[in-house]
Amino acid sequence: MNKDFINTFQQEVHPLLVDGNADDRARQEYVKSLKTSIQQSLLPAISGAYFQRALPAFAAEKGRPPEDHREARKAFADDPLFKAYLSINRISQELQWTSVIDALAEAGQQLEDNAKSLLPAGGSLTLDPDLEVPKYVSSIDIHCMPGGYCGPDGAHALHTGALYDRGVYLYAMGYMGPRNDDMGRSVCNYVKRNHPDYKPRRILDLGCTVGHSTLPYAELFPEAEVHAIDVAAACVTYAHHRAEGLGIPVHFKQMNAESTSYEDGSFDLVVSHILLHETSNKAMPKIFHEAYRLLAPGGMMIHADLPPFDNMDVYTQLILDNETWYNNEPFWTAMRNKDQIAMSVAAGFAEDAVAFDTAPMAIMEFASNGDDSYSEEAAKEIEDREFEAGEYAPGGGWEVLVARKED
Amino acid sequence: MNPNKIVKGKRPEFYETPGIDLLMHMVMTLAQEHCAMRDRLDTIERLGNEGQPVTSSNIEAYLPDQTTLEDREKRRQKFLENLFSVLTQNAAQLSTNDTKERFDALIDELATES
Numbered sequence: 299m300n301k302d303f304i305n306t307f308q309q310e311v312h313p314l315l316v317d318g319n320a321d322d323r324a325r326q327e328y329v330k331s332l333k334t335s336i337q338q339s340l341l342p343a344i345s346g347a348y349f350q351r352a353l354p355a356f357a358a359e360k361g362r363p364p365e366d367h368r369e370a371r372k373a374f375a376d377d378p379l380f381k382a383y384l385s386i387n388r389i390s391q392e393l394q395w396t397s398v399i400d401a402l403a404e405a406g407q408q409l410e411d412n413a414k415s416l417l418p419a420g421g422s423l424t425l426d427p428d429l430e431v432p433k434y435v436s437s438i439d440i441h442c443m444p445g446g447y448c449g450p451d452g453a454h455a456l457h458t459g460a461l462y463d464r465g466v467y468l469y470a471m472g473y474m475g476p477r478n479d480d481m482g483r484s485v486c487n488y489v490k491r492n493h494p495d496y497k498p499r500r501i502l503d504l505g506c507t508v509g510h511s512t513l514p515y516a517e518l519f520p521e522a523e524v525h526a527i528d529v530a531a532a533c534v535t536y537a538h539h540r541a542e543g544l545g546i547p548v549h550f551k552q553m554n555a556e557s558t559s560y561e562d563g564s565f566d567l568v569v570s571h572i573l574l575h576e577t578s579n580k581a582m583p584k585i586f587h588e589a590y591r592l593l594a595p596g597g598m599m600i601h602a603d604l605p606p607f608d609n610m611d612v613y614t615q616l617i618l619d620n621e622t623w624y625n626n627e628p629f630w631t632a633m634r635n636k637d638q639i640a641m642s643v644a645a646g647f648a649e650d651a652v653a654f655d656t657a658p659m660a661i662m663e664f665a666s667n668g669d670d671s672y673s674e675e676a677a678k679e680i681e682d683r684e685f686e687a688g689e690y691a692p693g694g695g696w697e698v699l700v701a702r703k704e705d
Numbered sequence: 706m707n708p709n710k711i712v713k714g715k716r717p718e719f720y721e722t723p724g725i726d727l728l729m730h731m732v733m734t735l736a737q738e739h740c741a742m743r744d745r746l747d748t749i750e751r752l753g754n755e756g757q758p759v760t761s762s763n764i765e766a767y768l769p770d771q772t773t774l775e776d777r778e779k780r781r782q783k784f785l786e787n788l789f790s791v792l793t794q795n796a797a798q799l800s801t802n803d804t805k806e807r808f809d810a811l812i813d814e815l816a817t818e819s
Contacts, residue, residue: 304782306774320748320765324741331740331778332733335785343796350799379799382792383718385726389733399738401710412780438714450709457709626714670771 307472308671309464309624313412313543314536316460318401318635325397326464330471332390333690340383341617341688348613349381367607367631368613374616385584391442391469398464399444413539420547423538429552431529433577442626447507447530452483459508459536466510469619473661474510476672477544480660481571482511484696485602486518488657493598496567498522499624502592502608503587504555505529506571507554509537509548514538515569516546525565527553543622556584563594572602575633577630586645593703599647602657607634610687638699647701650695656695736788740781747777 307330309315317618320413352603356373357363364370374380429447439446443465449458450598482503489496489536499522503512506526516524523626525550534550541548554574568589574582589599609616618634621627642652645704718726748767749759757763769777786793798804 304775304778306771306778308774318769321741321745324744325737327744327777328737328740331781332737333783333787335782338782339789339793343793346796346800379792379796381719384717385729386733386789388717388719391731392730393733393737399707402709403707440714442712442714444710444712446713451709453709589788624717626712650798671774678750 303676305330305471305676306671307676308476309472309478310476312540313416313541314409314456314460315463316398316401316405316409317464318347318404321665322397322401325393325400326468329390329397329468332393332472333468336387336390337686337689340386342381342634343687344377345613348374348616349379352377352380358589366610367612368620370612370616371619377660378477379564384620384624387620387668387698388442389497391452391625393467394468395443395461398461398468401464402460403551404442405460405569406454406457408550409454409460412543413456416539416542417545419542419545421538421541422549423532423535423536424549424551426552429529429531429532429554432554432556432578432581434576434581435529438626438628440576440626441465445531447528449530449532453532455532455535456539458530458532459540462533463510463536463540466508472671473690476663477513478510479514481602481696482514482569483518483660484657485511485600485698486514487660488599488655488698489598490518496566496598498597500527500565501569502527502560502565504568504570504589506532506537509541509550511534511569511571512537512548513541513544513546514679515567516541516548521651522566523549525549525560527551527555527558529554534537548701556581558592560592562591563597565592566594566597567600568592568597569600569602571602572604574601575627575630577633579632582633583641583644586641590646590701590703593702596705597701597703599642599701601638601699602696603699604630604634606636606638607631614687625633642699642701646703648704652701655698655700657698658695734783740784742775743784747773747780773796 301531310316313665317326352374353363364373414635435447443462445453447458447462463478466474466654470478477485480684498519501515501519501522503515503524504525506512506528507530508528512524512526515522526537529552531552538550541550555570574585577585593599619631622630639652643649707770720726745764748764751773752763752797
């Protein structure tokens with residue numbers, strides 16, 4: 299990351315956004331600054347500690363470098379710089395959530411009033427009180443977000459989504475754009491660019507949380523009917539109100555992507571964004587099968603998620619694997635070792651119709667929308683970045699698994 | 706404690722010495738509060754520069770423009786650079802191989818009477 303770049307990205311204000319009072323916002327700005335500083339100063343420091351201290355010590359003892367991230371972690375675990383980095387990184391995550399929770403404490407009635415006064419945009423919300431939330435969502439608070447995707451017991455219906463909406467913005471330090479929608483936007487652009495004649499009529503977004511990645515589909519494929527599902531009632535409830543508040547029609551439903559109630563062949567495009575690594579060994583193949591079942595002939599499945607570990611060096615793997623241990627992401631690393639091509643073929647796709655690709659980041663578009671903090675210079679800075687393990691966003695693009703069902 | 710701040714999933718401990726994890730969290734929280742107060746002070750100064758009364762409602766209503774956002778971010782980065790300076794210094798000394806042995810040898814060479 300270029301040290302001269304001053305990140306002042308600001309989230310777009312919408313009727314459901316809760317950022318709190320002036321002090322809350324200042325505390326949130328600190329979280330963004332802290333995360334920036336961790337990437338700019340601490341990450342290079344620990345990289346030095348690994349290559350100049352831990353690696354030579356390991357090699358001197360074993361006569362070879364660490365073979366994988368597990369060995370590398372053992373070699374590096376007691377390094378004081380590594381410990382400091384890990385602890386400060388964890389704390390940045392904790393302060394991120396508490397700075398929004400404090401803001402939410404004052405927001406209860408206002409949030410509800412704002413939700414009630416929205417003009418309808420044409421979307422809908424369908425909840426399923428009988429849906430059993432899978433263990434990979436209910437048993438741990440992913441990203442250390444207190445209450446997780448379903449929210450703490452007795453939480454206000456809109457608070458969990460509001461917490462996630464603002465928290466993701468801080469986590470990404472604004473790199474996902476003013477609406478946190480860069481992933482969805484990038485995949486839309488990818489589809490349009492690579493398949494100019496493909497006109498999906500019905501689109502389904504799996505594991506949509508608050509709809510950050512969903513809304514670009516409705517925006518960029520205005521002829522299509524867009525559906526989005528998530529197991530968490532709290533997420534889809536907020537997603538629905540947020541979408542209506544932004545004037546974008548989407549049908550949000552509380553459903554499990556492993557087994558939905560839509561009929562066979564209901565969709566031309568089935569997508570997910572950073573969903574798979576938050577599921578499980580057992581769930582992931584089921585989601586692929588379900589996506590295949592839901593696709594009409596000629597339809598496409600696209601999963602935008604973390605790149606596999608295959609071609610990464612051991613140090614990069616080690617840094618990325620920190621999320622598993624220190625950010626409540628049990629499936630983060632295991633998912634990267636799955637053979638997603640084989641899984642797609644097992645689900646029914648032809649082998650020559652499945653491939654990994656890169657969807658270039660759409661962030662340059664924000665620069666032309668007149669938002670001062672997303673200047674052309676700032677967007678260019680991001681576009682030109684090289685991928686660095688431990689930094690939030692990959693430089694240039696998102697990894698996508700693309701599979702097409704036969705006609 | 707606000708029950709809404711409790712996370713499901715055991716918090717890892719990073720340091721062997723009891724209390725250091727706790728202390729680190731407290732230090733970083735105080736740093737957050739320092740920065741929030743510094744931003745509030747900055748708002749007060751800017752209101753004053755514009756000849757506006759410094760009232761709670763004026764402070765709350767103040768929306769920083771792009772230049773102000775950049776000034777504040779630069780100040781926070783400078784603060785964090787100082788906050789982490791021993792950490793980054795240790796890393797820098799590692800890369801130049803500036804060791805305790807070199808320091809001790811230098812004392813021997815320059816200050817020990819033969």
